[in-house]
Amino acid sequence: MPGRFVKDVWVTVLVTAVLIWIMPLLIGTYTLTVLVIYGMLGLSLGLIWGFGGILCFGQTAFFGLGAYTYAIAAINIGESTLPMILAILVPAVFAALLGAMMFYGRLTDVYLGVITLVVTLILFKFMNSTAGPQYVIGKARMGGFNGIPGFPTLNVPGDPDTYIWGDPYFYVCAVLLALVFLLVSALLRSSFGRVAVGIRENETRASLMGYDVRARKTVLFAIGAAIAGLAGALFANWAEIVTPSLFSLGQSAEIIIWCIVGGLGTRLGPIVGAAGLAYLKFLLGQQAVVDNTLITGLILVLFVLFLPKGIVPALVGLWKASFGRRPLGRIHQARRMRGGERANG
């Protein structure tokens, strides 16, 4: 349905433009940038879990890999264009290998969860132990627990001395998120995306119809990792340091929570869930009465028990609770899209 997709593109562009214009008036761009990056990370898991049915407990592994790849490549190369591309490619290739190992072994739910969790832990432990001077890639010291600081941040392609930071960096991230969102939308409208949803619904039936389930899952997994890798590289630019905590279990848990709360099987849900919860965490971090982790945990438990689908009314309530006033555009869009999603099946 090309007509519908064109309309979708226009709506996305319009909403993005309005949000990019309005949001900096409400929240500082420094905070907004990281919310946008988390939104992209949420979207990456939302794609493979919500549409592909692959519950990955270690999505943060790809996020961290992207960040580390960017940092190491940027130190060695001295500019940012090629490192950005590498930060997308390396996690994607890694995920393709890991995915091939898992899906061709026909591992499912729990076992998939264990393997992705374990791989994340291996990376976490390994990165933490790389403090010694022998752990060097090119000119970049791995730094162990302290991570890698002081790498060149994003610059205008072809002009290594013009850095993109502050407000312009926020606009870059926001536009990239919109682009990724559109690409994901296009992917889901393509036959590949429809078959992926079919596999999620019934793997046996899809394979009996002649689709190579293993290959398709592997590819989808790699695409999700590529998006997470891009988010990781953007995060590295924002934080200007990469540390092993990017690979921590807490970080993995958070991505899953974003998706559950925002709503699985929607494109917008994980983004809204990520940005909303990250901002809530940011606000909660400014008070000392209640522990932050306690609230995060409570939210996850309550959502699994009472709103396992992360439905819209709860989202609107949460939005109201965390911001006090509601940006109408996004909610209406969410409603419309969910409606569309349901109608499309």
Added chain:
Amino acid sequence: MDLAFVILVEMLYAVASLILIGAGLAVVFGMMKVINLAHGEFMMMGGYATITAVNLGVNIFVAMLVVAPLVVGLIGLVVERLVIRHLYGRLVDTMLATWGLSLFFIGLVTMIFGNTTTGISTPIPGFAVGDYQINGYNFFVILAAIALLIGVLLVLRTTRAGLVARGAMQRSDMAAALGYSPDRIYMATFFCGSALSGLAGAVFAPLVGLVPTSGGAYIAKAFITVIAGGPSLVAGLLSSAGVFGIVSQIFTFAISPVIGEVALLVAAVILLRIMPQGITGRFFKGRL
């Protein structure tokens, strides 16, 4: 010679600690097919219960073997009634809910005890073997693991309660028809599983500096040991703990402790890839 003895003890200790870490999770997963990702936090709370009791003047062995299992068992009971009960049969949902619980408990303990390291000293002194010093407490951990395995086996095989529990896990409708309430049995099983987690946490309390996030160090190992062990409870636990303990210790002695940990995780990935149903999904089928 002395070195060989030290390595042997360390290997037995590694296997025993994996058994202890995995036991609570294995009971809950093996019997009820519930994966409790808050298991590490249950252990952490067992540790805090022990330390608090010792500081209040309770004998350390009473604190470890009685107070901690009871306290954590009761916490588990509340959790089962409030959360887990509603999610039986929904594997992924229970994982997510218990992950939420684990974060909740970390937050709660941080609020109560503060984000600082607490600890108690080991009650058993170390001794020297030739040029090497061995921690005497290691033997206590090994003995505790053996006692625990035998205890679980005896309860499940020889007592009526064990028989009823096993029956209810296989066919809850049939157990209900015979007059046993599956709801009650699940509740009791979860209590036992939590108590075992608390016991394990208590046994490790003197060995580690306890912080509210200590549970994270256990959960991955427990999770891996239990899943790789497969469906049978005791045989699975024993075989996977044996494999992983020995592999990690070989690499620890040959290279470094970090590589030992990584070797354990790599062994888990390889093992699951070859035997997706766990070790006892292929060998020792149908045993306990």
